[in-house]
Amino acid sequence: MLPxxxxxxxxxxxxxxxxxxxxxxxxxxxxxxxxxxHAIFLxxxxxxxxxxxGTVNLVSVIVPAAAVGNGIAQAMTTNSTQANSFYDGxxxxxxxxxxxxxxxxxQPSTTASTATVQIxxxxxxxxxxxxxxxxxxxWTSTANGNATADIPAGxxxxxxxxxxxxxxxxxxxxxxxxxxxxxxxVPAGTFTGRVxxxxxxx
Amino acid sequence: xxxxQMMQNISGGMIIILQKIKFFxxxxxxxxxxxxxxxxxxxxxxxxxxxxxxxxxxxxxxxxEAPRGRDAYEAGTxxxxxxxxNTQPWQGRSGRIYMALPPIPxxxxxxAWTTQGLLQAGNLxxxxxxxxxxxRVSAATMEDIMTVxxxxxxxxxxxxxxxxxxxxxxxx
Numbered sequence: 001m002l003p004x005x006x007x008x009x010x011x012x013x014x015x016x017x018x019x020x021x022x023x024x025x026x027x028x029x030x031x032x033x034x035x036x037x038h039a040i041f042l043x044x045x046x047x048x049x050x051x052x053x054g055t056v057n058l059v060s061v062i063v064p065a066a067a068v069g070n071g072i073a074q075a076m077t078t079n080s081t082q083a084n085s086f087y088d089g090x091x092x093x094x095x096x097x098x099x100x101x102x103x104x105x106x107q108p109s110t111t112a113s114t115a116t117v118q119i120x121x122x123x124x125x126x127x128x129x130x131x132x133x134x135x136x137x138x139w140t141s142t143a144n145g146n147a148t149a150d151i152p153a154g155x156x157x158x159x160x161x162x163x164x165x166x167x168x169x170x171x172x173x174x175x176x177x178x179x180x181x182x183x184x185x186v187p188a189g190t191f192t193g194r195v196x197x198x199x200x201x202x
Numbered sequence: 203x204x205x206x207q208m209m210q211n212i213s214g215g216m217i218i219i220l221q222k223i224k225f226f227x228x229x230x231x232x233x234x235x236x237x238x239x240x241x242x243x244x245x246x247x248x249x250x251x252x253x254x255x256x257x258x259x260x261x262x263x264x265x266x267e268a269p270r271g272r273d274a275y276e277a278g279t280x281x282x283x284x285x286x287x288n289t290q291p292w293q294g295r296s297g298r299i300y301m302a303l304p305p306i307p308x309x310x311x312x313x314a315w316t317t318q319g320l321l322q323a324g325n326l327x328x329x330x331x332x333x334x335x336x337x338r339v340s341a342a343t344m345e346d347i348m349t350v351x352x353x354x355x356x357x358x359x360x361x362x363x364x365x366x367x368x369x370x371x372x373x374x
Contacts, residue, residue: 028366029253029283036262036277036356050267087270104268108277109360110308169269169357 035108040115042103042199045080056194059099059178069185076137076178085173092143093175101151102173105166105201114165115201117151123158127189134158134193136181141174150174156195163197248299248369252286252343262356277356283348285321287369290342297373298336299344303365305329311354311365321346331370339371 045057
């Protein structure tokens with residue numbers, strides 16, 4: 001142990017220099033950056049880039065009287081005119097045979113997460129009191145330049161069903177081609193029903 | 203210089219005085235070693251406590267709203283900062299002034315800035331520094347307004363993050 005007076009001198013030497021060394025680490029201007037926004041986007045048929053769009057497209061088929069219920073599936077067409085993807089402007093779909101479906105989930109995080117797209121359809125299409133079960137309508141999935149069905153094919157179940165998961169910070173798109181099974185004789189009429197696509201994210 | 207062995211023959215009072223000097227000098231020596239270690243490149247932190255962002259917060263915006271193409275994850279923001287540097291300690295001397303930003307975890311953040319003329323435009327990446335001035339320091343303070351543009355992989359910033367910029371003076 002150093003004698004008290006010597007310790008004092010020693011510390012004095014240190015103090016002289018440390019006062020020179022004392023770089024004030026608080027010297028800094030501070031900017032707080034806040035994360036980018038979370039976002040989900042779902043487009044079925046015609047849409048607007050990153051914006052709401054009020055149009056509800058129609059998918060339809062007219063079954064010739066002679067073919068009603070003959071078991072031969074009838075291709076449906078859509079009034080959607082959406083061919084190009086908002087992803088890159090590429091002509092992804094071929095309307096009116098194909099209806100564009102695209103979605104993304106934006107999240108400022110490196111932790112992988114998923115958003116989910118579900119479809120809700122009524123039990124039946126109706127024409128007055130006549131009905132056609134909704135599960136007689138199916139779709140296949142493709143896209144120009146990428147035939148892989150990222151948003152899969154399926155059949156409406158007449159209720160709520162899972163369609164696809166969208167990974168965070170990814171964009172999925174496909175073109176759906178609808179068909180009516182035409183597997184039973186039904187009364188003449190215009191049968192309608194609305195399908196709702198819903199996207200949810202954590 | 204008097205060898206310490208000879209102290210045996212000198213009076214006790216003299217020995218104590220020399221020991222005091224020895225301890226004081228050893229304190230100086232140790233401190234000089236610290237100086238050599240910390241400031242070997244003649245680089246000094248500048249008092250920029252007068253600097254202030256015009257907006258204290260800046261929200262990152264995705265470069266593309268949708269995750270699209272090669273910029274799918276890029277986010278950025280632009281903000282302005284009033285810069286005021288206390289250059290009095292180096293007034294009349296020549297050197298370079300750098301703006302620096304500590305590293306951020308798991309990635310890099312890019313910063314580019316323009317000025318109104320006293321300081322020069324430049325850029326840096328987190329963990330590095332960028333030149334903002336070189337030459338003779340003629341005034342005790344240097345003031346400018348920087349327009350600062352920040353670019354980062356937006357996935358890396360999932361919560362508000364404080365970026366602590368600072369300035370260094372490097373003597374010629």
